[in-house]
Amino acid sequence: MRAAWVARVFLASALCLLGGVAFAHGVGEADQQFLTNSAGAQVMPFIYLGAKHMVTGYDHLLFLVGVIFFLYRLKDVALYVTLFAVGHSVTLLSGVLGGLHVNAFLIDAIIGLSVAYKAFDNLDGFQTLFGFEPPQKAAVLIFGFFHGFGLATKLQELSLSQEGLVTNMVAFNVGVEIGQFLALGAILIVMNYWRRTASFLRHANVANVLLMTAGFVLTGYQLAGYVME
């Protein structure tokens, strides 16, 4: 019985991950070409790039799924997503402005860990294993800081010119929030539908184990990249 359950989790996570892991996540070559050739303030292009980065950024999206997994009230969703947005905006803006160059592999590894952390937290893992749970709001804010550093490294890859830097960076940040809002909408629709089914609570634990697995794979993927760099 237990063995069958373990086998099912194992099989499901393997299948799920095979499908989703093999995309590189940076800025597209054509987008980069455009930006390298253009100087000055480019409001709409940077808004678009920020939104595109978020909507196609499975690491940020998996973290969001983890964060809102058990948030049923829209008020709570808004609160936590705001904390996340404040967190990543602070480090995105200060990282780019301060010319802070963090290693993209290490930051992305931490972002992977944030996914695993949130999934483990959703399983009530800290309470069950250690008898205490780190404050959730603080965790989302702090991981938001790390996600922001990740966004900053992506923006810095675009070899930004000093001309129009602040405008472009703010536009990128606005785009990130728009992208997050759109992605969140889609995630919430699916989650709400799923929550209404009788099987939700039965599958919630398995889903979070899968989420944790995905987080570990992302972490390993980035750490391996760091080692081989």
Added chain:
Amino acid sequence: MTTDVSQAASMTRKQLIVSTVVAIAVAALVLFVVVLPAEYGQDPTRIGRLIGLQQMGEAKVTAEAQVGGEIAHAHDRKYRTATIEINVKPKEELEYKAVLAKGEPLLYAWKAAGGSVYFEFHGEPTEGKWPKGYFRSYEIQEKSDAAQGSFTAPFTGQHGWYWRNLTEEPVTITLEVAGYYTKISRIGS
């Protein structure tokens, strides 16, 4: 998540440990069997080669290590060379450009004798759909008396130099070019 009422039944301590260990094990398996071979061409388990992923990763790694595009390609066009002397009067500005098809190379070297010049190496397309007035700048130097290099045309068009004599004396520019251009000439007057 103690504040939420409708939450999944908590796992027992044992279930939680098993789940976490399984998650780590699956992650490690996926990482070593799929991700490392496919992304980095590293195949510690030898399974990557069997399922054809390692080759993909290797191709990715070798492609990154090399310059893009073709290394060698045959040219149908006639190979041309030219050495051109260009006299630029004090404060005069002029343009010399070569007509090159997309992807065709040009080797160039020029020297200005008698003074320094401002230059912009640039090109504008002559066929295809482009925004009105489109040109692309390859290199700008505010004050210079020589430049040399190799160039591959990013699009079919006229590619060359805008020079401006910065001095009150005449300057003679000696331009040497070699490559698969079809024509090189002064633009305008």
